[in-house]
Amino acid sequence: MRLAFLGTPDFAVAALAAIVEAGHEVACVYSQPPAPRGRGHELKPSPVHAFAEARGIPVRTPASMRDPAEIEAFAALGLDAAVVVAFGQILPAAVLDAPRLGSYNVHASLLPRWRGAAPIQRAIMAGDKVTGVQVMRMTEGLDEGPVLSTATVRIDAQETAGTLHDRLAAAGADLIVRTLADIAAGTAVATPQAEEGVTYAKKISPKFSRLDWTKPGPVLDCKIRGLSPFPGAWFELPTEKGPVRVKALLSAFEDVDGAPGVSLDDRLLIGTGEGAVRLLRVQREGKGPQDAEAFLRGNPVPAGTKLP
Template sequence: MRLAFLGTPDFSVAALAALVEAGHEIACVYSQPPAPRGRGQALKPSPVHAFAEERGILVRTPASMRDPAEIAAFAALDLDAAVVVAFGQILPKAVLDAPRLGSFNVHASLLPRWRGAAPIQRAIMAGDAVTGVQVMRMTEGLDEGPVLSTATVRIGPSDTAATLHDRLAAAGADLIARTLPEIEAGRAVEVPQAEEGVTYAKKIRAKEARIDWGRPGAELDRKIRGLSPFPGAWFELPTEKGPVRVKALLSAVEDVDGAPGVTLDDRLLVATGEGAVRLLRVQREGRGPQDAEVFLNGTAVPAGTKLA
């Protein structure tokens, strides 16, 4: 099939790679414009942009797909279908309808649950036991189109946004590669989404990341894992030179009680509003991630330390 692929982050790369491997003709890849990254804040292409360029695929990075010139250029590609995976822009109807068979999205949830920007993080934070990926026909509404195929993925008690991201990306890549031939052959069945059970995965905001130790331990564990590695749930650790920000990247719940925010041993077991969480992996501000035992070799946190 002659395709356009629209995607931006790491999550999208697996799907693009699968379509290339399957032998589809990728007429053009669309991605968000290069953005400042790293310490030097130099402009760097997105992961999808970089992958496509390495393989000699035409890349366009429009600021807006609503620009009439971009709409005309897209229509001129004479596509069989467009595949969209975490592109980062709302596409107008003229773009969605331009390909012969339509435009299809790979979405990382079991719709209509977790429509929107952050379905992986929100599923973990909500305590969902199961999530998945689905291929849906794109419509003008936000993630409201009919579903053509589904793959389910379990969420384990130690899953973080990073580990779940990788499994969902792989599942989505396989799913879109298997679904496109069914669409082309006219065998794919479009199932409208249920009207009940709609939830929205709002974009993660920086102000959500601070840990409130007064919340229940199970809730904080889900928050820590759901925000790991980015933006990272954080707290302040008191030191002789003043408070230091530390991100909690992995944790586990333990059934012990104490004053919220106070460490119960010297191995980062922290009391919460209900039970406790043991911090298993952390990242001190300005340093790389470390397992708790490595972190504690350089930074002692004795029992009775009050975390803020």
């Protein structure tokens, strides 16, 4: 089919690569405009933009898809369908309805649970045991369209947002290729979403990332893994030169008693409002990620250390 692909982050690259590999004609790729990245704050293209450009696919980076000129240019592409994966803009009906067979979104949750911007992080933070990826036909409502296909993915006990992101991206890439084949053949069936069980995956606010050790251990464990590697749940570690910020990147809950925020041994077992959390991987501010054992060689945290 003749397609347009609208996507921005790494998560979307896998789907675009699979669509190209499957032999579809990608007439144009749409992505968010280049943004300042890295220490030099240079303007750099998004991962999807860079991937498409390297393969000679035309790229457009409109500030808004509601611009009448952009809508006209999109309609002029003469598309069979459009595929949207984490594009980053709300698309108007004039864009969604322009392709002959409609516009389709790859979404990283089992809808209607976790509609919105951060479904991967929110699923882990909520303690969900299962999530997945779905292809839906897009409507103007936020992730409200009927679902055409589903791939279910189990969330492991040591799952982080980073590892789940990669697994769901791969599953989504496979799913969109199979679903496009069904759409082309006229055999795809769109099933309306359930009206019950709707939840919203709000964007993660930086102020939400600090750890409160008075919260229950299972909640903190899920929060740590759900925010890893980005933006990273963090706490302050007291040192001789003053407190330093440390990100907790991997953890495990342990059912032992201890005062909240107090180190219960010399190996980063921290008491909480319920049980304790074992920190397995951390990152001191200005340093790279380290396993707990390596971190403790340069930053000892003896039993009895009180974390703010």
